[in-house]
Each structure stands twice: as structure tokens, then as C-alpha cells.
Amino acid sequence: MLTNYDIAINLPNLLTALRFLLTPFFLSFFYLLFVFPGKLFFEISSLVFFLLICATDILDGYTARKGGIITDFGASFDLAADFFFRFSSLILFSFLKIIPFWLSAIYLVFFLSFILNYKIKWNNLNKITDQNFATRVGQPACRQAGNVPPIYSNGIYFSHKKIKMRNRFGINMFGKITPVIYNTFIGMIVLNNFSSIAVLTPHVVMLISLILSILTFIAILEGLFFSKAEIHG
Secondary structure (H helix, E strand, O other): OOOHHHHHOOHHHHHHHHHHHHHHHHHHHHHHHHHOOOOHHHHHHHHHHHHHHHHHHHHHHHHHHHHOOOOHHHHHHHHHHHHHHHHHHHHHHHHOOOOOHHHHHHHHHHHHHHHHHHHHHHHHHHOOOHHHHHHHHOOHHHHHHOOOOOOOOOOOOOOHHHHHHHHHHOOOHHHHHHHHHHHHHHHHHHHHOOOOOOOOOHHHHHHHHHHHHHHHHHHHHHHHHHHOOOOOO
């Protein structure tokens, strides 16, 4: 029988944990790069740690799906690592007066609304029983024949039912692309502090911040709309 420890300690979660550990190094080297501009070591170090963080963000999801070990704990752990990286980076950029403070506040509101909508959707999925789900998708024979992946009962899992319903219910489009745009913006700021690449003027950064704020508000409103939707068979 799988225990909580067995599910928590796996490659995807270890990659997510690595992202937590890499973030303070990225923040430290970026701060040093800002304080001591033109230092090649700080430039390369901040970029390398940023790329490693992005790589773990991609790989943890890929390995979880590839290995069929998508869990409640892993999904929540991944969200926490993403928030820790993005929000701490935005706060640092705000402190260094690279971006306006209100962009950090808007991202915080976006993340909290995402968590709320995720919880609402998850509660809706939990209302659908395994038997009801099998009837809806027309797979009772497959379930009886053992062709459906097992459903663990320890409370920290994505069952086959929930994966299928999650795919049908979906995540709103702007909710998907907004975090990617934030990561891209953070990467642009990192590159902009390279002495030979600096191309983002304060006016351009402000314009991008405004555009990103608008997209974030759209994602929040879109998430609120989808959270009110009901799951139909």
C-alpha cells in the first residue's frame, strides 16, 4: 500500500523542492548583479540559476505525467514553488525600483484567486463518484477489467476520474499563459541587467508592467467565471 511518504518522495517532487532551493541563490546573485553592475560572474550566475529554475518547472510536470504520478501533494507543492519564485522575484525587482510595487500586489491577487478557483473546481470534481464517472464516460467495462489506473485512497492523489474530469473542465486560457508571461518578463529583466544587452528602458518596463497587469486582471475575471460553471455529463 502506498503511504504519504511514498507519494511525496518522487522525482517530480524532488525537482520542485530543488526549485525552492535554487530561488534564494537566484535572488542573491541578481541583487549582487544590481549592486555591482557589469560583474560577469554575477551576470552569468543569475542567468544560470534562472534557467535552472525554469528547467525544473518544466521537468517536474513532464516527469509526473510521464511516470503517472500526478498527486494532490505534487500539484500543491508545484504551485507553492512557482509562487515563491515569481512573487519573491517581483518583490525584489520592486525593492530595487525596477518594476512598480503594484505589479507585485496584482500578481499576489492573481495567485490567491487562482488558488480559490482551483479549490472550487477540485471540490466540484470530488462530488462526482467513481461509479458516476465511469457511467458518464462509458467505461464501466474497462474499470471492471482493470484497464483503468488504480485509485489510491490516502487523500493526496489525482485519480483517473479526476484527471479525466480535469481535462474536460479545463483551466482558463489566461490562467495558463499569465504565469508563462511573468516568467518571460523576469527573464527579460535578468538579461537587461547584462552590461552588453541592456535594452529595456524604464518606460518600456512600465509599459510591459501595464500590459501584464491587464492580462492578469483578465485571467482573474476569467477564473471567477469558470469557477461558477458546473460540470455536466
